[in-house]
Amino acid sequence: MTQWYMLTLVGKDAPGIVARVTSALYEGGCNLGEASMVRLGGNFTIMLMVQFEGTTHGLEGLVRPVSDSLGLRLHVDRIDGELHHHVEPDVRITVYGADRAGIVAAVTGALAQAGLNITDLASDVGGTEENPIYILFIEGVAMESVEALESALELLASEQGVEVKLAPIDTLVG
Numbered sequence: 001m002t003q004w005y006m007l008t009l010v011g012k013d014a015p016g017i018v019a020r021v022t023s024a025l026y027e028g029g030c031n032l033g034e035a036s037m038v039r040l041g042g043n044f045t046i047m048l049m050v051q052f053e054g055t056t057h058g059l060e061g062l063v064r065p066v067s068d069s070l071g072l073r074l075h076v077d078r079i080d081g082e083l084h085h086h087v088e089p090d091v092r093i094t095v096y097g098a099d100r101a102g103i104v105a106a107v108t109g110a111l112a113q114a115g116l117n118i119t120d121l122a123s124d125v126g127g128t129e130e131n132p133i134y135i136l137f138i139e140g141v142a143m144e145s146v147e148a149l150e151s152a153l154e155l156l157a158s159e160q161g162v163e164v165k166l167a168p169i170d171t172l173v174g
Helices: 017-027 056-070 103-113 146-160
Strands: 003-012 031-040 043-052 073-079 091-098 116-127 132-142 163-168
Touching (some): 017 031, 091 103, 146 163
Antiparallel strands (some): 091 132, 091 163
């Protein structure tokens, strides 16, 4: 019986990580599901759904030689995998503000209270070392209304001194 696992790998970025990890999984008889792979601050992170007939230890045994040779930390969890249940976001929000502790909590807290279900969040730090700018890219589903999110963002902009943009996403427009 096949089982879904969440495979997590983290380590210093290097060319060929994705190719080597996915080759080891393919050669071990695994089927891949949804994935998120990204470079963050010079590190590379992989979160990958893997369908495998064996145990957690068996899957670790397939990937361990590759992860050890690349200096990646490996973690495997058994999960209830579901495919084809992708939630389509209907809003895209960008926030620019002076980099300071608590900016993510303030933004996501205000958006949660206004009814946003975040489906994807990415951030970056731009600007200079003397004047860093924190940038948030958020997609989600407006559970109440886009107007409620716009009101929350206007208040957030005035209270936190951040620049915000909200754009509706129409998935039916190509």
